[in-house]
Structure formats: structure tokens, C-alpha cells
Amino acid sequence: MATIGKITRANSGTRALNYALGKDKLSPETKAWLRENGVPSAIVGQLSDRAVVMDGWNVNPKFAVKQMSATRKAWQTQGKQVTRVIQSFPSSDLSAANPDAWVKANHMGLELAQQAFKDYQVAIYTHIDGVGHKIHNHLVINMPNLKTGKKYHAYRDWEKIAAISNAITQAHGYSVPHNQALERRTMAERQLANKQAYVWKDDLRQRIDAVMQDPSVSSFKTFSELLDAHGVIVHPRGKNVSYAFLDANNKQRRARGTTLGHDYEKEVLEHELEQRAQQSNFTFRLENVRGQQLLISQKQRKIAAEQQTITTTSDRTTDQRASLVRTSDVQLQADFGSLQTRKSKIRATLEQIERAIPRIIRRLRTQSTSLLDLFNQSQPSSQPKAQRIKKVKPSKSLLALLKQRSTPIKHHQQERGL
Numbered sequence: 073m074a075t076i077g078k079i080t081r082a083n084s085g086t087r088a089l090n091y092a093l094g095k096d097k098l099s100p101e102t103k104a105w106l107r108e109n110g111v112p113s114a115i116v117g118q119l120s121d122r123a124v125v126m127d128g129w130n131v132n133p134k135f136a137v138k139q140m141s142a143t144r145k146a147w148q149t150q151g152k153q154v155t156r157v158i159q160s161f162p163s164s165d166l167s168a169a170n171p172d173a174w175v176k177a178n179h180m181g182l183e184l185a186q187q188a189f190k191d192y193q194v195a196i197y198t199h200i201d202g203v204g205h206k207i208h209n210h211l212v213i214n215m216p217n218l219k220t221g222k223k224y225h226a227y228r229d230w231e232k233i234a235a236i237s238n239a240i241t242q243a244h245g246y247s248v249p250h251n252q253a254l255e256r257r258t259m260a261e262r263q264l265a266n267k268q269a270y271v272w273k274d275d276l277r278q279r280i281d282a283v284m285q286d287p288s289v290s291s292f293k294t295f296s297e298l299l300d301a302h303g304v305i306v307h308p309r310g311k312n313v314s315y316a317f318l319d320a321n322n323k324q325r326r327a328r329g330t331t332l333g334h335d336y337e338k339e340v341l342e343h344e345l346e347q348r349a350q351q352s353n354f355t356f357r358l359e360n361v362r363g364q365q366l367l368i369s370q371k372q373r374k375i376a377a378e379q380q381t382i383t384t385t386s387d388r389t390t391d392q393r394a395s396l397v398r399t400s401d402v403q404l405q406a407d408f409g410s411l412q413t414r415k416s417k418i419r420a421t422l423e424q425i426e427r428a429i430p431r432i433i434r435r436l437r438t439q440s441t442s443l444l445d446l447f448n449q450s451q452p453s454s455q456p457k458a459q460r461i462k463k464v465k466p467s468k469s470l471l472a473l474l475k476q477r478s479t480p481i482k483h484h485q486q487e488r489g490l
Contacts, residue, residue, distance in 0.1 A: 074165075074180065074241045076234040077158035085144070085153035085214065089137050092156075092197040092210035094122025102201040109169035123197035123210075124171075125178040129185040130218060131193040140193050140214040147221035154215060155224055159184060159237055160208035165246045168200040168207050176244070181209035183240045188233050191217050192224060231334050272319040277332055279304050280315070284341075290348040295341065313338035 082088040098119050106116045126133040131140060144153060159181055166173035178198040185194035193214040200207055215223045261271050283289060283298045296306040304317040315336075316326045329337040 074237045074246075075160050075162075076230065076237050077160065079230050079233070080156050081152040082154050082156060083152060085140050085212070086137050088154050088156055088212050089140070089195060092123065092195065092212050093126070093133070094197075094199070096120050097122050098124075099201060102205070105205060106169065106200075111169055111171065115171055122199050122201060124200055125174045125198040127178055127182045127196045129182060129189065129192075129194040129196070131195055131214070133195040133197065136193070136195040136212070140195075143193060143214055143216055143218070147216040149216045149221075149223060151223070152215060155213040157184075157211040157213065157233065158208055159211060160206055161241075163204070163206060165241070166207045168205040173207060174198050174200065177207045177209060180237075180240050180244060181211060184209075184233070184237050185211060185213075187240070188229075188236050189213050189224070191219050193218065234334075270320055272321075272323070272325050273327060273332060275319055276304065276315055276317060276325065276327060277336065279317070280332075280336055284344070287348070290345055292342055292345055295345060308338060311338060313341070 098121055103116050103119065106119075107113060123133075128136060140154070143149075161173075161177055166177050168174075178196055181196040181198065185196060189211075195212045197210045197212075198207065199210065202208070213224060217224065261273060279302045280299065283295060283302060286298065289295050289298060292308075299306050299315075304315050307314045307316065313329045313336075314326060315329070315332070316324065319325045329341070334340060
């Protein structure tokens with residue numbers, strides 16, 4: 073895993089290049105350390121410069137001072153002349169006691185220059201001295217763009233350069249941690265950390281991390297208030313932010329986010345907090361939608377139940393209507409049968425009456441004749457013949473009356489169809 077340190081700019085390109093080359097400045101202590109760790113004396117004897125390996129992109133590292141100066145003059149570049157990037161490697165990946173590792177480190181520095189600074193002049197110098205004898209590259213980037221002449225601005229480029237460096241080291245078979253801390257540490261901090269001594273900036277970082285690990289923090293105001301509860305005062309300053317607190321030794325300390333690391337800069341924090349706010353808002357809206365969906369589902373179930381009830385009621389009503397119709401049909405059929413029976417009885421009765429009328433007429437005629445005969449016989453014979461009542465015969469008017477009374481019965485039978 074390669075680590076990208078601070079990205080700094082220098083007013084003098086010549087001084088920055090001379091320091092990176094370190095002509096004839098490799099210390100005797102470093103040479104002794106190399107021999108003690110198994111590096112052949114023949115190789116150690118050839119070393120004199122701090123840069124044990126060098127290479128360049130769009131420039132020859134041995135003549136970088138003149139070539140970069142000529143480019144700046146051609147583009148009339150003013151102000152800062154070069155940008156410096158430190159790329160270091162842990163001993164677990166590349167050992168300073170292995171000369172082949174020096175070459176590998178320098179080659180990965182060249183790849184970083186090709187990918188991150190394609191249109192710039194970059195000199196790469198590999199060092200093995202310093203505390204812990206860790207291999208590290210000094211990349212010196214000339215300010216003007218070779219195609220446009222515009223100056224390189226390193227602001228906000230640290231994360232991009234670190235990502236490119238991680239991809240390169242991973243491609244070479246070296247591990248890259250998934251949760252790499254984007255921190256910037258000075259040499260003094262590293263030395264104190266190696267001695268397991270108290271580092272006040274680490275203390276400050278831990279307090280900030282503790283607040284940011286709270287998922288409920290989704291605004292810069294809440295972030296500042298919680299940090300204040302942790303003893304840290306936040307001072308926003310335009311695009312930057314600084315932190316002030318009392319360290320473990322009760323000393324007043326103050327640091328900018330840019331000195332603590334990428335994750336502690338104002339823009340990065342605001343971006344993270346904004347993402348959390350959006351996520352929180354999205355979660356709230358999602359829960360609201362889910363609640364509405366649940367309510368709709370409940371209403372749908374209620375409507376389905378009501379529809380089922382209506383269907384059941386409708387089925388029952390249909391069954392009741394069918395039953396009523398069947399009952400009515402049966403009743404009508406029964407009533408019709410009863411009427412037919414009564415009709416038959418009436419017809420039979422009328423027929424009996426019709427058959428009985430002639431007998432009744434004959435009987436009445438016979439009875440009336442008998443009565444008249446009896447009446448005639450009862451008259452005294454001493455009366456004069458002229459005064460005797462004539463023998464009465466049944467009058468035609470009586471027979472006519474009986475026939476008239478029988479006629480309506482026949483007419484009624486014809487109307488009823490009997």
C-alpha cells in the first residue's frame with residue numbers, strides 16, 4: 073500500500089529539485105544501515121545521492137532544473153514554480169534493504185506521474201533514508217501545462233492522486249485497505265506515533281471521528297454542536313474550517329481541516345452530511361410511501377371484504393328471489409289447481425241443476441194439476457152450472473216463467489265456459 077503525503081507548492085523549482093536529488097548527501101548512517109541489513113558493499117559503494125533511483129516524465133531528471141526553467145520561461149509562468157508530492161511505501165510491501173524494491177518503487181512513481189500528470193513535466197526521485205528507512209518517492213511537478221501553459225492547481229486533488237496511487241500498487245500485487253484513512257501526518261507525528269507517544273492531532277481526529285460516526289448527524293450545525301460537547305470548537309472560515317480544543321496536557325491546540333486530512337476538510341464534511349440528509353429524507357419518504365402502501369393495502373382488503381359481503385348478500389337475495397319465485401309458482405299452480413277443482417264442481421252443480429229443472433217443472437205441473445183437480449172436486453154440485461169454476465189448467469204464463477228462470481243459468485254457464 074502506497075501512502076500519499078502532503079501536496080505542497082514551492083516558490084523555487086531549483087531548490088525543490090536539488091533537495092529531491094540530494095546530490096552527494098546520502099548519510100554515512102544510511103550506508104551503514106544498508107550494509108548491516110545485507111545490501112552488498114559493491115552496491116552501497118556506488119551510492120552517493122539521497123535519490124538512489126531517479127526517472128522522469130516529459131523531462132530528464134538529471135537536467136530537470138534547466139528543462140523545467142525553460143518551460144516556465146516559455147509560458148511566462150509567475151508565482152509558485154513546482155508542486156511536490158510524497159509517495160511512501162510500508163516496509164511490509166517494499167523493504168529499503170532490497171535494491172530491487174527501490175526500482176519497483178520508482179517505477180510506480182513514474183506510473184503515478186503518467187496517469188495523474190499526463191501533460192506536465194515530472195521528476196521522480198526515490199529515497200531510502202529518514203526515520204524507519206521507508207522507501208518513498210519525491211515527485212516534483214513543473215507548474216505549466218505543456219499544451220496550454222495553465223498552472224497546475226493541486227487544491228482538492230489529494231484524493232484523486234491517492235486513488236490513482238492505490239490502483240497502481242494494487243495492480244502490482246500489493247494490498248490496499250478498504251477503509252484507508254485519508255489523513256495527513258507530519259514527520260514529527262509519525263515519530264511520536266512510532267514511539268506510542270501522545271499525538272494531540274490524533275486526539276482531535278478521534279473526537280471528530282466519534283461525532284461523524286453518529287448516523288443521526290446530518291447537518292453542519294448538529295456536527296458543530298456535538299463537537300462542542302466533546303470539547304472541540306469549530307470555526308468555519310469560508311471554504312475552510314479549523315478546530316480548537318484543550319489537549320490531554322491542557323494545552324490550547326488549533327488545527328485546520330486541511331492539516332488533519334482530507335476527511336476533515338469543510339467541503340468533504342458538508343458533502344458527507346448532505347448525503348446523510350438526503351438519505352434521511354429518502355428514508356423518511358420511503359417510510360411514508362410504505363405507510364401509504366400499507367394504508368392502501370388495508371383499504372383494498374376492506375373494499376374486498378365489502379365486495380365479498382355485497383356478493384354474498386347479492387347471492388342470498390338471488391337465492392331468496394329464486395326461492396320466492398319457486399314458492400309463488402307452486403302457490404300459483406296450487407291456486408290454479410284449486411280453481412280448476414272449484415270450476416269442475418260448479419260445472420257439475422250447474423249440470424245437476426240443469427238436469428233437475430225439467431223434473432221440477434214436470435213435478436210442479438203434476439202437482440198443479442192435482443191441486444186443480446182437488447179444487448174442482450171440492451165445489452158443491454148444487455150450484456148452478458154457470459157458477460161452477462172451470463177446470464183450471466196450468467197456465468202458459470207459469471211455464472214461461474220457469475223457462476225464463478232457467479235461461480240465465482244456461483247463459484252463465486256459457487260465459488264461464490262450463
